[in-house]
Amino acid sequence: MGVTDSAHSHRIAALQDRLAAFAAARDWGQYHTPKNLAAALNVEAGELLEIFQWLTPELSATVMEDSESAARVEDEIADVLAYLLQLCTVLGVDPLAALDAKIDRNEERFPVQ
Template sequence: MTPTATPGSDLTVAQLQRRLAEFAAARDWGRYHTPKNLAAALSVEAGELVEIFQWLTPEESARVMSHPGTAHRVEDEVADVLAYLLQFCEVLGVDALQALSSKIERNEKRFPSTGSGHSME
C-alpha cells in the first residue's frame, strides 16, 4: 500500500489497521494504545464530531458538507473516530466488519421490517 492512497482506491480494513499500527510503532506509542485509552480517545473524537453539529438546525446540519471548511472538519473527525475504532479493534482482536454484520443480523431479527426505516441500537 502506498503512503498516499487516492480517493476510490481499494483500501481494506486490514490495510488501514496495519498502517495505523506502523504509524504508532514508529513513534513508540504502542504502550499508550491500551483498550481503555483507545476507548477514551474514541469517545473524545466522537464528541468533537458532535461539536461541529451542536448548534446547527436540522436543515443546516444536512448542508454541512456543502461548506468546504466545515466539510474538511467533518472529514477529519470522521477519520479520527475511525482510526481510534480500528486501533481499538486491532488491540482487542475484534473483526469490525464481522461484528457489524452480526449486529445487523441480530437487529433484522429483533426489528422485523415494517416498510419504514429504523436506526440500529
C-alpha cells in the same frame, strides 16, 4: 463474503496495519490500551458532534456544502475511524464481521411489520 466484501476487509486490514506501524514508529503502542483507545474514540466522537452542536436539523444536512466545514467533518470522521480500528486491532475484533453480526441481530429484533 463477496468480492467487494473481501476487498473491503483487505482495505480495513491494510489501514489497521498502517495505523499500527504509525504508532509503533513513535513508540505509542504503550498508550494504546483498550481503555485509552475507547476514551480517545469518545473524545473524537465528541469533536465530531461539536461541529453539529448548535445547528438546526436543516443546517446540519447542508454541512458538507461548505468546504471548510466539510474538511472538519472528514477529519473528525477519520479520527473516529482511526481510533475504532486501533481498538479493534488491540481487542482482536474484526470490525466488519462485528457489524455484520449486529445487523443480523437487529433484523431479528426489529422485523419489518
